[in-house]
Amino acid sequence: MTDKEQFASALYKNHASKMRKYINRYADDWELAKDLVNKTFSVLLVKLDVVIMHPHPVGWLYKTLQYIYKREVKRKYFTEVPLFEETIFSIYEAHYPQTPVNVESLLEILPTGLSKNDKQLLEWRYGEQYSYEEIAQWLGIKEDACRKRVSRAIIHCRELLNL
Secondary structure, three states: OOHHHHHHHHHHHHHHHHHHHHHHHHHOOHHHHHHHHHHHHHHHHHOHHHHHHOOOHHHHHHHHHHHHHHHHHHHHHHOOOOOHHHHHHHHHHHHOOOOOOOHHHHHHHOOOOOOHHHHHHHHHHHHOOOOHHHHHHHHOOOHHHHHHHHHHHHHHHHHHOOO
16 A cells, blocks of 8 residues: 555544534435445545645645535535426326316325425425515515525425325
C-alpha cells in the first residue's frame, strides 16, 4: 500500500463513522448519511494529492461533506416529482371511469397512511386545481415552502402507493 493509500485509509478509519453521525443529525436518514460520506471519500480519492498538501485534511473532509449534503438537498428540493398528476389521475380513472374529477372521489383514492395535512394539500393542488401561490397564502407560508410541502406529500403518497 502506498503512502497516499495509507493516508486515505487512515482518514476513513478514523473519521467515517464520526462523519456519518455528524451528517445524520442534518439528514435524519442513516442510509443517506452513509451515501454522503461515501461520496465524500470518493472525492477524496480523486483529489488525494490536493488533500495531502492541505493544512487541515479533516476539515477539508467535513467541508466537502457539507457541500455534498447541501447539493443533495438542493437537488431534492428543486426536482419536481414527475408524472404524479398522470399517475393519480390514471388511478382515479380506474376507480371512476367516465366520471369527471371531483374532490371527494379524489380523496377516496389517496392512501390511508397520508396525514390530514398531506391529503388537504393534494386535494387543493390536484382536486381543486389551486395554484401554489393561493395555497401558500391560505397557509400563511412562502410559495417555495408550499411547493416543498406539496412535493413531500407527493413523495409520501407515491411511497404508500408503491409507485
